Amino acid sequence: MQKKVFCLIILLGSISLWSQVGHNLSKKNTSRSATDKPNFILIVADDLGFGDVGFNGSTEIKTPNIDNLAYSGVRFPQGYVSSAVCSPSRAGLLTGINQVEFGQDNNLSSNQPGFDPEFLGMPVTQKTIADRLKPLGYVSGIIGKWHLGYKPQFHPLKRGFDEFWGYLGGSHDYFKSTPKGSGHTAPIQCNYKTPSPITYITDDKGNECVDFIKRHQAEPFFLYAAFNAPHAPMQATKEDLELYKNIKDKKRRTYAAMIHRLDVNIGKIVKTLDKYGLKDNTLIVFISDNGGPCDVNASINAPYRGQKGILLEGGIHVPYILNWPKTLESGKVYDHPVSSLDLAPTFVKLAGGEIKKEDHFDGVNLFPYITGKDTSLPHQELKWHFTISAAIREGNWKLISLPDRLPLLYYLPTDVSEQNDVSLKNIEKTKELLKKLGDWEVRLPHPVFLEGPNWRKRQLSLYDKEYQLTQPVNNKP
Numbered sequence: 001m002q003k004k005v006f007c008l009i010i011l012l013g014s015i016s017l018w019s020q021v022g023h024n025l026s027k028k029n030t031s032r033s034a035t036d037k038p039n040f041i042l043i044v045a046d047d048l049g050f051g052d053v054g055f056n057g058s059t060e061i062k063t064p065n066i067d068n069l070a071y072s073g074v075r076f077p078q079g080y081v082s083s084a085v086c087s088p089s090r091a092g093l094l095t096g097i098n099q100v101e102f103g104q105d106n107n108l109s110s111n112q113p114g115f116d117p118e119f120l121g122m123p124v125t126q127k128t129i130a131d132r133l134k135p136l137g138y139v140s141g142i143i144g145k146w147h148l149g150y151k152p153q154f155h156p157l158k159r160g161f162d163e164f165w166g167y168l169g170g171s172h173d174y175f176k177s178t179p180k181g182s183g184h185t186a187p188i189q190c191n192y193k194t195p196s197p198i199t200y201i202t203d204d205k206g207n208e209c210v211d212f213i214k215r216h217q218a219e220p221f222f223l224y225a226a227f228n229a230p231h232a233p234m235q236a237t238k239e240d241l242e243l244y245k246n247i248k249d250k251k252r253r254t255y256a257a258m259i260h261r262l263d264v265n266i267g268k269i270v271k272t273l274d275k276y277g278l279k280d281n282t283l284i285v286f287i288s289d290n291g292g293p294c295d296v297n298a299s300i301n302a303p304y305r306g307q308k309g310i311l312l313e314g315g316i317h318v319p320y321i322l323n324w325p326k327t328l329e330s331g332k333v334y335d336h337p338v339s340s341l342d343l344a345p346t347f348v349k350l351a352g353g354e355i356k357k358e359d360h361f362d363g364v365n366l367f368p369y370i371t372g373k374d375t376s377l378p379h380q381e382l383k384w385h386f387t388i389s390a391a392i393r394e395g396n397w398k399l400i401s402l403p404d405r406l407p408l409l410y411y412l413p414t415d416v417s418e419q420n421d422v423s424l425k426n427i428e429k430t431k432e433l434l435k436k437l438g439d440w441e442v443r444l445p446h447p448v449f450l451e452g453p454n455w456r457k458r459q460l461s462l463y464d465k466e467y468q469l470t471q472p473v474n475n476k477p
């Protein structure tokens, strides 16, 4: 009898043990049923010049970690953003829809007379990548800059993100954040812990990204790493400035140092993926939200003319990398025009979602094109509208329409820097593109908010400035 009871206890114990193991296994399987769902890390630099990363030919600024993403990933020498300034560009980036299609034409600043401040942000009718990934089983976090509205209805936690560490404005001091601060010194908001005082904000953001990956390693995640480097204010650490003491111009030296710190923190993120064995299952994207504002941060968009705020290539043509060595051919160069608008549909499709007609994406899933399954082009044309300016790229032609001059037409293969306006020599092409652009512009909705009128005048003057179209020489670190 005693023996039977003993056996029964052993048997029950075994069942309990196995059911526990089974439970753990099934729990693991549930969260990682998911393993086939890739993680997404969208790393956005702010106001980075096209020519200021090693892989785009910088002779002055070293970016080994970003270059490593480029060379072990797929790089897109013809990568564009949908606007030449921060806020509308980010609206396009996060929705996959050209933001002017929903009225977010202008940069986000103070409310203008006659406009309803309740609409001063990315329209709440629009879905972000985070909104779209949520029903597909993803946890989403944004670390850094939001710049898509201050009112509660625009808050990132209302726009699909589960976690937010950052600030709502368009720029931030690198060393200082105060509980009652505003503007550049606004407090850091965080919904999952009490944020510590910032040290150097690029490092703090990098550390928060590392922490996010660590905490969410067992589930599919989307991390929007919204760095503000190298956006003004121009502030770098002494240690990083020392690395670039060979650069005489103080602003340019500070800019280089800020990019160095960005690069170091990108390295930290990649190392964390390695540490937790997530590299094979994570798509990393690196992009800048617009071209470098040469006058503000001493950036160089070489070989492109123009800068942040205008539709010459220097304002909208950005470093663009997709890195996922397990799935995408390392070192591949995909040399056809692609857009930041392509990222949202690409992520949705990779996450197991469907791209539906009613989503009205302007972007496309890039994977069939990169992998060669689809040999046609992702875009027959790309169009931009920004306050008083508009542009269209169709094939090798690009036309820019401005209020104070005849339209500008450039043939990009032989005029990468847009120095030779050939509109009068190609009247038929000019008319054709102007018509396409105009037909599009007149059917766009009115902007939901405006920026101050002073920006329009400034914009025109930026088309007439001289730009540095080649890399600096004799400045080796």
Ligand code: CA
Binding pocket: 046, 047, 085, 086, 231, 289, 290
């Ligand atoms: Ca920007």
